Amino acid sequence: MHTRTMLILLGLALLAALPLIATSYYLYLVELAMINVIVAIGLNLLSGNCGQISLCNASFMGIGAYCTALCTTRLGLPVLIALPSGAMTSALLGAALGYPARRLSGLYLALTTLGFLELVGVVIEEFPEITGGIRGLKVPRPEMFGYSFQSNVSLYFFVLVLTMGAITVGYNIQRSRYGRAFDAVRQSPFAAQALGIPVARIKVIAFSLNAGFAGFAGGLLASVVGFIDPPEFGILTSIQHITFIVVGGLGSVAGSIAGAVLLTALPEVLRGVQEYSELIYGLILLGTLMFLPQGLVGVVAKFDGLRSAKPPAKEPAYGAP
Amino acid sequence: MALLEINALSVRFGGVTAVTDLSLAISAGEIHGIIGPNGAGKTSLINAITGMVTPYSGSIRFSNKEIVGVAPHMISSFGLGRTFQHVELFADRSVFDNVLTGFFRHQSYGVFAAAAWFAKASKSERRTQDLTRALLDAFDLAPLADTRAGLLPFGVQKRVDIARALAAEPKLLLLDEPVSGMSEAEAEAAVATMRKLAREHGITLVVVEHNMRVLMNLAERVTVLNQGRLLASGTPVEMQADAAVIEAYLGDAV
Amino acid sequence: MTSRIILQLALSGLSIGSIYALVGLALVLPFKASGIVNFAQGEIVTFGAYLALILTGLGLPYLAVVPLVLIGAAAFGTVIERLLIRPIVHQPEFTLVIVTFAIGFIIKSAIRLHWQDNTFSIEAPFVGPPLVLGELRLNPAYLVYIATTVLVVVALLFFFGHSKFGKAMRATAIDPIAAKLMGVRIGSVFSAAWALSTMLGASVGLLLAPVIGINPEIGHLILKGLVAAVIGGFTSLGGALAGGLLLGLLETYAGAFFGATFKNLVPFGVLILLLLLRPQGLAGASSVRRV
Numbered sequence: 001m002h003t004r005t006m007l008i009l010l011g012l013a014l015l016a017a018l019p020l021i022a023t024s025y026y027l028y029l030v031e032l033a034m035i036n037v038i039v040a041i042g043l044n045l046l047s048g049n050c051g052q053i054s055l056c057n058a059s060f061m062g063i064g065a066y067c068t069a070l071c072t073t074r075l076g077l078p079v080l081i082a083l084p085s086g087a088m089t090s091a092l093l094g095a096a097l098g099y100p101a102r103r104l105s106g107l108y109l110a111l112t113t114l115g116f117l118e119l120v121g122v123v124i125e126e127f128p129e130i131t132g133g134i135r136g137l138k139v140p141r142p143e144m145f146g147y148s149f150q151s152n153v154s155l156y157f158f159v160l161v162l163t164m165g166a167i168t169v170g171y172n173i174q175r176s177r178y179g180r181a182f183d184a185v186r187q188s189p190f191a192a193q194a195l196g197i198p199v200a201r202i203k204v205i206a207f208s209l210n211a212g213f214a215g216f217a218g219g220l221l222a223s224v225v226g227f228i229d230p231p232e233f234g235i236l237t238s239i240q241h242i243t244f245i246v247v248g249g250l251g252s253v254a255g256s257i258a259g260a261v262l263l264t265a266l267p268e269v270l271r272g273v274q275e276y277s278e279l280i281y282g283l284i285l286l287g288t289l290m291f292l293p294q295g296l297v298g299v300v301a302k303f304d305g306l307r308s309a310k311p312p313a314k315e316p317a318y319g320a321p
Numbered sequence: 322m323a324l325l326e327i328n329a330l331s332v333r334f335g336g337v338t339a340v341t342d343l344s345l346a347i348s349a350g351e352i353h354g355i356i357g358p359n360g361a362g363k364t365s366l367i368n369a370i371t372g373m374v375t376p377y378s379g380s381i382r383f384s385n386k387e388i389v390g391v392a393p394h395m396i397s398s399f400g401l402g403r404t405f406q407h408v409e410l411f412a413d414r415s416v417f418d419n420v421l422t423g424f425f426r427h428q429s430y431g432v433f434a435a436a437a438w439f440a441k442a443s444k445s446e447r448r449t450q451d452l453t454r455a456l457l458d459a460f461d462l463a464p465l466a467d468t469r470a471g472l473l474p475f476g477v478q479k480r481v482d483i484a485r486a487l488a489a490e491p492k493l494l495l496l497d498e499p500v501s502g503m504s505e506a507e508a509e510a511a512v513a514t515m516r517k518l519a520r521e522h523g524i525t526l527v528v529v530e531h532n533m534r535v536l537m538n539l540a541e542r543v544t545v546l547n548q549g550r551l552l553a554s555g556t557p558v559e560m561q562a563d564a565a566v567i568e569a570y571l572g573d574a575v
Numbered sequence: 576m577t578s579r580i581i582l583q584l585a586l587s588g589l590s591i592g593s594i595y596a597l598v599g600l601a602l603v604l605p606f607k608a609s610g611i612v613n614f615a616q617g618e619i620v621t622f623g624a625y626l627a628l629i630l631t632g633l634g635l636p637y638l639a640v641v642p643l644v645l646i647g648a649a650a651f652g653t654v655i656e657r658l659l660i661r662p663i664v665h666q667p668e669f670t671l672v673i674v675t676f677a678i679g680f681i682i683k684s685a686i687r688l689h690w691q692d693n694t695f696s697i698e699a700p701f702v703g704p705p706l707v708l709g710e711l712r713l714n715p716a717y718l719v720y721i722a723t724t725v726l727v728v729v730a731l732l733f734f735f736g737h738s739k740f741g742k743a744m745r746a747t748a749i750d751p752i753a754a755k756l757m758g759v760r761i762g763s764v765f766s767a768a769w770a771l772s773t774m775l776g777a778s779v780g781l782l783l784a785p786v787i788g789i790n791p792e793i794g795h796l797i798l799k800g801l802v803a804a805v806i807g808g809f810t811s812l813g814g815a816l817a818g819g820l821l822l823g824l825l826e827t828y829a830g831a832f833f834g835a836t837f838k839n840l841v842p843f844g845v846l847i848l849l850l851l852l853r854p855q856g857l858a859g860a861s862s863v864r865r866v
Contacts, residue, residue, distance in 0.1 A: 100851040101850075110672050111805065115846040115850065122839045242673055281680075282680035
């Protein structure tokens with residue numbers, strides 16, 4: 001059996017068995033890590049594959065969170081409708097942002113997303129009748145077909161299953177013609193156009209997918225934590241998300257998983273030096289950008305020889321008699 | 322009726338007129354060369370045809386459709402492809418992936434099908450991968466399939482560029498200096514493959530070059546540009562002997 | 576709506592607009608020279624304020640602290656440029672943007688590590704009771720803000736227009752390769768641009784600290800500076816000045832007539848509208864890269 005498949009199965013088995021040995025606190029941590037994995041996968045599609053910078057990823061998470069929360073609390077909808085609704089709303093708004101911004105790049109795109117981030121933040125705070133404002137919003141445990149995920153273990157498996165689904169979707173999109181189109185748009189928009197790839201539309205799709213993933217993760221976050229408030233969806237969180245994919249590896253699903261898991265675990269590891277955790281976070285981000293631009297995946301690949309695949313030593317002479 | 326009809330085309334940018342009042346007709350199935358010394362306006366012409374640059378005046382009709390002002394990716398979807406003088410490969414993807422990407426517009430499954438990997442998507446991917454392998458074989462690129470495109474020598478990259486452009490199954494392919502950077506042997510082989518594929522699939526080739534020797538064996542007709550204007554047009558042999566052409570080319574390899 | 580209130584609001588708007596303009600100028604300078612936007616500029620403002628806190632804590636009077644902070648900020652900016660920015664100048668824009676964010680993040684965390692989220696205050700000679708001029712009541716700090724900005728702009732105009740180094744900077748901004756060939760040391764130009772911009776940022780910290788207090792969040796006003804810079808097309812110093820003043824006025828009037836909610840929405844509404852409809856700003860040239 002292929003090594004990679006074996007590793008995946010092993011990982012799944014460990015995750016499934018986790019509730020037997022872990023306390024509910026650690027289950028909660030793993031849930032957070034899984035939610036961050038979903039976020040990272042979505043952001044990697046947009047920024048890693050498609051090369052579009054986005055500083056408002058946290059906003060889409062927030063939109064999904066508030067949407068899902070409102071669906072369950074105000075409208076009494078079951079979570080299986082509330083979650084997709086949150087994700088869909090987020091995806092639509094992602095397209096709404098991506099469409100007018102489709103011709104921008106680099107600095108101006110960054111600024112537009114920054115403006116959007118701040119705008120969403122202001123809207124959340126200025127309409128407390130709907131969003132609970134700065135006081136936040138309480139969210140009940142998810143409910144499905146009358147069964148309420150009150151127990152920590154059942155919630156854990158709920159999140160686990162959904163995360164596996166999200167990872168599969170992310171992987172599928174990346175290996176599909178859309179993943180290739182994203183990469184093409186990033187590396188050479190001219191060549192992409194010459195091949196009939198609609199560059200602007202692809203960018204909008206990328207924005208929409210990214211927002212959808214983030215919104216889905218946000219909805220899950222609301223259900224897991226039971227409470228959401230505005231500071232969670234600000235610039236710091238957006239930068240955190242970017243750190244996941246930079247450290248893990250841009251453009252790679254495995255990188256998204258690695259980066260999200262490691263950096264969610266980091267504050268735990270730094271428990272003893274809690275005050276330093278923010279500073280260390282920033283230093284890790286800076287250090288990775290400057291010295292390890294390929295991220296962890298790049299480091300692993302160097303050992304694997306994959307990324308630095310050189311042409312065979314004796315190139316077959318093309319055209320020689 | 323010509324496949325590509327250019328009428329009184331003028332292209333300007335930055336205060337410079339790159340192409341002036343150019344008229345040209347290319348028939349389907351033809352292998353047509355466009356030649357001229359550096360600065361003759363060849364790349365501007367290609368950019369105008371492919372929609373990357375909006376011409377100042379004039380008309381360009383492809384398959385009897387006016388394409389001036391149409392978005393570049395739409396022009397490509399009408400069946401007009403191009404390769405690039407400076408390659409423009411997807412450098413950090415493998416050769417295989419580069420050519421595979423070329424098949425994008427012939428795949429039709431949507432985002433949801435991709436997300437769930439419905440049969441429509443998986444079948445399309447399998448078919449396209451087979452087609453890619455065939456194309457790589459045709460260009461002798463199979464042994465290099467997994468190599469990162471950016472690591473290849475320039476001449477090989479140009480080959481990948483051509484293969485990728487052909488993956489989009491164009492009706493007319495514009496080649497911008499396709500063999501520059503290749504060795505003699507590579508160039509000859511590339512030319513032979515292009516001619517073969519053009520014949521087999523009925524692709525019209527428009528080859529832009531500044532080296533007449535390449536066009537001698539490949540082109541049926543040659544149009545000579547000089548300083549943005551049409552200088553002469555005819556068979557390669559006629560052009561080689563044409564006095565005005567020779568004068569324009571003084572010092573260049575003819 | 577009396578003319579007194581309108582004038583009063585105008586003064587208020589112009590003075591806060593001056594601050595925005597200064598931050599905007601600080602952002603445009605390194606962008607003009609090296610094409611990089613320093614998203615850590617907000618934290619440079621914070622840095623300036625805290626440096627002033629340290630020095631006044633040593634017993635120095637405000638006026639003595641000012642030149643020291645400016646020099647310290649210039650040195651800080653040069654170090655950042657040489658060590659962190661120069662090595663990555665050729666990386667894709669994504670990396671450049673995130674790197675400057677990361678630098679800002681590190682500065683802010685370091686500050687919070689030492690001083691936590693407490694707010695400190697320092698004294699300055701321009702903080703005092705409002706001056707009464709006829710019907711108008713003028714906060715002396717406002718006057719200092721406006722005066723400083725005018726002085727800075729005049730100094731910059733003179734510097735770029737008439738000094739040798741200023742001309743070297745302009746040449747580098749237009750065409751770095753040509754400038755290099757003409758003997759301009761573009762490395763020094765880059766460092767100088769950053770040093771100037773961090774000085775400007777720190778000066779904003781100096782100006783704000785006695786009035787609004789010192790805490791890690793004051794860097795948040797980088798957003799206002801960004802809007803000011805965008806209004807000016809991000810390449811025009813005069814445009815950034817006009818942009819900042821315009822933004823200050825818009826905000827103040829919006830707040831007075833339509834309430835706080837509207838006031839908060841103004842900068843981001845303006846930013847998004849401009850970026851999507853007219854990225855070259857109201858003054859800049861139409862050479863914004865669109866794919």
